[in-house]
Amino acid sequence: MKKTMFALAVASALTAHAAMAEDMVFTSWGGTTQDAQAANWAQPFTEKTGTGVMQDGPTDYGKIKAMVEAGAVTWDVVDAEFDWALQAGKQGLLEPLDFTVIDKAKLDPRFVSDYAVGSFYYSFVLGWNPANFSDAQPATLADLFDTTKFPGKRTFYKWSAPGVIEAALLADGVAPDALYPLDLDRAFAKLDTIKSDIIWWEGGAQSQQLLASGEAPIGFFWNGRLAALQADGMPVGISWDQNITAADALVVPKGTAHKDAAMKFIAEATSAEGQAAFAAATGYAPVNLGSADLMDPAVRATLPDAQTAVQVNADMAYWAEHRDEIGNRWYAWQAQ
Amino acid sequence: MLSATSGGRGSGLGFAMPAILLLLAFFVIPVAFLLMRSVTEPAPGLQNYATLLGSTTYAKIFFNTFFVAGVVTAITVLIAFPVAWALAIMPARWSAVIFAVILLSMWTNLLARTYAWMVLLQQTGLINRMLKAIGLIDQPLQLTNNLIGVTIGMVYIMLPFMILPLLGVIRKIDPAILQAAALCGATRAQALRRVLLPLAGPGLASGGLMVFVMSLGYFVTPSLLGGTANMMLAELIAQQVQSLVNWGMGGAAAFVLLVVTLGLYAVQLRFFDQAEAR
Numbered sequence: 001m002k003k004t005m006f007a008l009a010v011a012s013a014l015t016a017h018a019a020m021a022e023d024m025v026f027t028s029w030g031g032t033t034q035d036a037q038a039a040n041w042a043q044p045f046t047e048k049t050g051t052g053v054m055q056d057g058p059t060d061y062g063k064i065k066a067m068v069e070a071g072a073v074t075w076d077v078v079d080a081e082f083d084w085a086l087q088a089g090k091q092g093l094l095e096p097l098d099f100t101v102i103d104k105a106k107l108d109p110r111f112v113s114d115y116a117v118g119s120f121y122y123s124f125v126l127g128w129n130p131a132n133f134s135d136a137q138p139a140t141l142a143d144l145f146d147t148t149k150f151p152g153k154r155t156f157y158k159w160s161a162p163g164v165i166e167a168a169l170l171a172d173g174v175a176p177d178a179l180y181p182l183d184l185d186r187a188f189a190k191l192d193t194i195k196s197d198i199i200w201w202e203g204g205a206q207s208q209q210l211l212a213s214g215e216a217p218i219g220f221f222w223n224g225r226l227a228a229l230q231a232d233g234m235p236v237g238i239s240w241d242q243n244i245t246a247a248d249a250l251v252v253p254k255g256t257a258h259k260d261a262a263m264k265f266i267a268e269a270t271s272a273e274g275q276a277a278f279a280a281a282t283g284y285a286p287v288n289l290g291s292a293d294l295m296d297p298a299v300r301a302t303l304p305d306a307q308t309a310v311q312v313n314a315d316m317a318y319w320a321e322h323r324d325e326i327g328n329r330w331y332a333w334q335a336q
Numbered sequence: 337m338l339s340a341t342s343g344g345r346g347s348g349l350g351f352a353m354p355a356i357l358l359l360l361a362f363f364v365i366p367v368a369f370l371l372m373r374s375v376t377e378p379a380p381g382l383q384n385y386a387t388l389l390g391s392t393t394y395a396k397i398f399f400n401t402f403f404v405a406g407v408v409t410a411i412t413v414l415i416a417f418p419v420a421w422a423l424a425i426m427p428a429r430w431s432a433v434i435f436a437v438i439l440l441s442m443w444t445n446l447l448a449r450t451y452a453w454m455v456l457l458q459q460t461g462l463i464n465r466m467l468k469a470i471g472l473i474d475q476p477l478q479l480t481n482n483l484i485g486v487t488i489g490m491v492y493i494m495l496p497f498m499i500l501p502l503l504g505v506i507r508k509i510d511p512a513i514l515q516a517a518a519l520c521g522a523t524r525a526q527a528l529r530r531v532l533l534p535l536a537g538p539g540l541a542s543g544g545l546m547v548f549v550m551s552l553g554y555f556v557t558p559s560l561l562g563g564t565a566n567m568m569l570a571e572l573i574a575q576q577v578q579s580l581v582n583w584g585m586g587g588a589a590a591f592v593l594l595v596v597t598l599g600l601y602a603v604q605l606r607f608f609d610q611a612e613a614r
Contacts, residue, residue: 061578159579160579213458215459331579336396
């Protein structure tokens, strides 16, 4: 409650400021990801248009809804999860995107909709700390659920989102093309078999800490976070087998005062150059099909878009439709 | 607010006006809106409350909330009482130093302190490695992601809130009373149970209720040091509002927590007034 009030107070203070300076506000999840977005999207955008971009965050769906309903929208472009973006578009919380400004011909069609385009896309991958497994190394999602062969705590994303439920079903033998509609009973039954061994991670930094310390020697991670650990010189095992793709989306909350700037910002962010530079900095894949040619082949090989042969796409439309139902069941199951 | 009302009801009000306006604008009105949403979203009616009070999952979360708050309060009292007693009877110079240390810990960022506990308590953390090195354990103890982690982290944070009111009461106790008890043939246990504890009662009650009430609404520490099996009400509210964008349900849970907290606070005020009257 306090948080909301504070947000509203800050929101009105920011509106006043933003209106004076004609800056726009970009909101994302913080950390290295937002740093890369600021450097590779916001900076070139400001250089080209003269419009300043203030960074805010972290993304908070409750705040977006409160802003739109109160008619005091201070976030002009927001990086959000794609399934939420599809749902929010239907609920009237977002501005339709202007595709005369944003060139969607070059964008990966998996990540284009009326109210949202991909920000970047990532994969959930099996990762492990080789120091904890002396003999055989894990290789498949089934290994992730096999506490006899690979004992120890395993770590999974805590919030209800595409990824973990799919992994449970795939590990249980469901064929990738038969995943949807999700068999929740079967997924939770599979998750039940390892429930006491699960440590949940709430954010990327925590997932890295759990793996690096050996607190959870195996888990299901955002690929970019494992790439960052490797870049720091830590030996990390990664299996791309059945990597599950999900995406972040760029959206414009309904009622923003800087709609034109917001559309231009998204055009810049999803350009071949912007996407290529961001991907090189983060280990996440570009949503612009023209970016690949601009990138160092060695870097490209480490990205999810080089792994399409063993890739399973999470169905964002299905999730958008069933987000509440799955979420309620997910949290109830966690609390049991 | 307390001191304003106890110092003379008419005169204090003017000075309290800025605080009252601030609370009204940024607390009372938004809370009223939230309460309204809990009975209007997604449809008008009481179904959010029916769901909240009717499901076994939510019942478990309510139970967790009260259970954790109760355990934390009990352990905090057990630790805080001897500390407050020692502070009251030691030389003033020493007690000032220890008092400063206790206050200092309160001023350190909550998140930083909770992360520090995570690093200390995890399986590969300092405590487990030390216990292993001196041969007390073979397998690391599970100290985080469960009730143990939440309890350790929260007791540590709550201790000052228990020590301060206790110290105030214990300092007022005349040491001669305990000597008198001893002269009359009371054993140390009897003196503690029949003389010291009743005299320290108001401090125990107000500190205990404050810790209990604060624990009920805690979010950061249970979320980071506890597992989802010990989920508390504040975390449920965060899920509903931030992840599911279900303001109706989040509002209902927040309102129930508010009512319980206000109820307990009313009890605390009664104890306070009684203590003042003595």
